[in-house]
Amino acid sequence: MTVTDGGDLTSSARITINVVDANYAPTCADAAFSIDENSAVNAKVSPDTAMSATDQDTGDTLRWTLVNDNIDGAFQISSTTGKITVAKAILDHEARPEFNITVQVQDSGAGRLTGTCFAAISISDVNEAPTLPTLGSMEIREDAMSGFNLGAVLGSDVDDSDVLTYSITAGDSSSAFNIDSSSGNVTRNN
Amino acid sequence: MKVTDDESLTDQAAFEVAITNMNEAPTINAQTRAVSEINGAGTQVGAALVFSDPEGDSVEWSWTYTGTLFALGDNGQITLR
Numbered sequence: 007m008t009v010t011d012g013g014d015l016t017s018s019a020r021i022t023i024n025v026v027d028a029n030y031a032p033t034c035a036d037a038a039f040s041i042d043e044n045s046a047v048n049a050k051v052s053p054d055t056a057m058s059a060t061d062q063d064t065g066d067t068l069r070w071t072l073v074n075d076n077i078d079g080a081f082q083i084s085s086t087t088g089k090i091t092v093a094k095a096i097l098d099h100e101a102r103p104e105f106n107i108t109v110q111v112q113d114s115g116a117g118r119l120t121g122t123c124f125a126a127i128s129i130s131d132v133n134e135a136p137t138l139p140t141l142g143s144m145e146i147r148e149d150a151m152s153g154f155n156l157g158a159v160l161g162s163d164v165d166d167s168d169v170l171t172y173s174i175t176a177g178d179s180s181s182a183f184n185i186d187s188s189s190g191n192v193t194r195n196n
Numbered sequence: 197m198k199v200t201d202d203e204s205l206t207d208q209a210a211f212e213v214a215i216t217n218m219n220e221a222p223t224i225n226a227q228t229r230a231v232s233e234i235n236g237a238g239t240q241v242g243a244a245l246v247f248s249d250p251e252g253d254s255v256e257w258s259w260t261y262t263g264t265l266f267a268l269g270d271n272g273q274i275t276l277r
Binding site: 007008009010011012013015016017018019020021022023024027028029030132 | 216219220221222223224225226227228229230231232233234241245248249253254255256257258259260266268272275
């Protein structure tokens with residue numbers, strides 16, 4: 007550095023500028039995953055990849071947490087690896103087909119700076135068995151005509167859009183009764 | 197000024213000596229400034245550099261720095277580019 011006065015006389019000296027290291031906030035990238043409903047605790051989401059983050063500071067260690075919309079605490083994230091797994095075996099496609107969880111990554115530098123991103127987790131439908139209620143007894147006169155309607159049995163199925171088919175599997179060796187495969191209506195046979 | 201003869205008679209008279217100012221060089225000493233790496237263009241890198249000049253002259257600043265990180269203002273203030 008040189009200073010020069012009006013008479014062109016000068017003086018020079020060395021100037022030192024110290025650039026002070028500062029902590030930069032980490033950032034993380036949104037990611038999408040899927041997992042089957044009814045998955046067990048600790049089941050991994052698919053793909054089996056960790057959330058990814060970047061931090062400009064060398065030496066910062068990152069810590070992961072799920073901070074929002076992890077409804078009913080269904081999922082957990084490894085604080086060190088950023089991998090998401092099932093925390094509670096309550097995943098139900100019909101009740102909640104997708105989670106969009108806010109994920110936070112926090113660095114170890116001054117101020118413990120954070121970044122947030124989203125993990126979208128699609129809950130895949132798995133075919134679940136239909137159920138048939140325990141039927142009460144039905145009564146029919148022995149001289150009932152063919153086609154006499156005894157009433158319908160009504161099954162249920164938790165899967166969206168599953169079509170149910172009814173059939174008599176046992177106890178009617180003489181084929182005295184018929185069940186309509188689509189309606190469940192039971193009638194007297196010939 | 198005083199004059200004395202051999203019989204100790206004297207006379208005195210005043211006269212002036214004018215001191216002509218000679219310009220003296222300004223002085224700048226080695227200085228250190230600090231700045232955080234996270235800052236935008238125009239951020240001041242510490243306080244303006246200081247100098248002294250016996251006559252109180254203003255000075256022009258110049259440096260041999262050729263990098264692109266810092267700029268030098270007329271008042272000796274270094275800023276981020």
